[in-house]
Amino acid sequence: MVRIVVFDSGLGSLSIITAIQKICKSEIIYFADQKNFPYGKKSKKELELIIKKTLNLLEEKFSPDLIVMASNTPSLMVKTKNKKIIKVYPPLREAMNLSKTKNIALLGTKTVVASKSLSNYIKKFNFPKVNKIYKINSSLLVNLVESNKFITNKLISRKIIKKILNNILKNKIDVATLSSTHLSFLKPLLELEFPEVKFVDPSYIVAHKVLANIENNNSKKNTLKIFTSGNVKQFQNNLIKLGIKNKVNFLST
Structure with missing residues (x-):
């Protein structure tokens, strides 16, 4: 059975895992590195140390066939030479192709x-100067997901979404990329608040990369084992609210 480790700093990995399980069978090890949540507020140097340590731990403990770095932050900011690693990046080309306004x-x-790192990534696409990309700090939206407020308090969540995005998304923007894996969970609320905007989720792009790398897969079923470096009981409760009843295990980093 193909063994895939998927990790980030919390619930974000689940959006990638769901997409993978829809298109292929495999054994998935999900590691939520909540001890280091959020990756999105760490410096480049801090991230490099965290990711190096995490990758060594995952290799030693699980000997995976593939490792999915299910977070845009380290995918963009930390260079790795391990050929087993699949990263997640902002789906800019897909978004620009969908956009009629090119904003x-x-x-x-x-x-x-x-x-x-993001500026350099954007430059690689060599988009015409008339094309505009507006970068929006959405860390507060990531927190809505990790805290489960997007489920337990939809009214507050919608107010925060509107406060952060309203002014910018009214600026001729017709497409937005969900460039944190946590944000995939907010897609229904985002579409409700901004029905004129298309939100591009990279989860299935990553899932197809995984599929392309496990051609000799003979797995017959999906299995999922869950680990966290944070509070096991609290994480278990949050997963139950999402309809996931798998046992959560502790894994020290």
């Missing part, structure tokens, strides 16, 4: 939107 928004964490 798109990139919703990401505080660290990402302010980073040189």
Whole structure:
């Protein structure tokens, strides 16, 4: 059975895991590194140390066939040589192709939107100068997901979404990328608040990359084992609210 480790700093991995399980069978190890939540407020140096330590731990403990770095922040900001790693990036080309106004928004964490790494990533596409990309710090929206407020208090969540995005998304923007894996959970609320904007989720792009890398897969069913470096009981409760009843195990980093 193909073994895939998927990790980020919390609930974000689940959006990627759901997409993977819809298109292929595999054994998935999900590691929520909540001890280091949020990645989106860490410096580049801090992230490099965290990711190096995490990758070594995951390799030693699980010997995976693939490792999915299910977070845009380290995917953009931390260079890795491990060929097993699949990263998640802002789906800018897909978003620009969808856009009629050629004005798109990139919703990401505080660290990402302010980073040189993101600026360099955008330059690679060589978009015409008339195309505009508005970078939006969405760390407060990430917190709505990790705290489960997007489920337990939809009214407050909608107010926060409107406060952060209203002014910018009215600026001829017709497409926005969900460039934190946590934000995939907010897609229904975002579409409710901004029905004229298309929100592009990269989860299925990542899932198809996974599928392309496990051609000799003979797995017959999906299995999921869950680990956290944070509070096991609290994380278990949050997962139950999402309809996930798998046992949560502690994994020290």
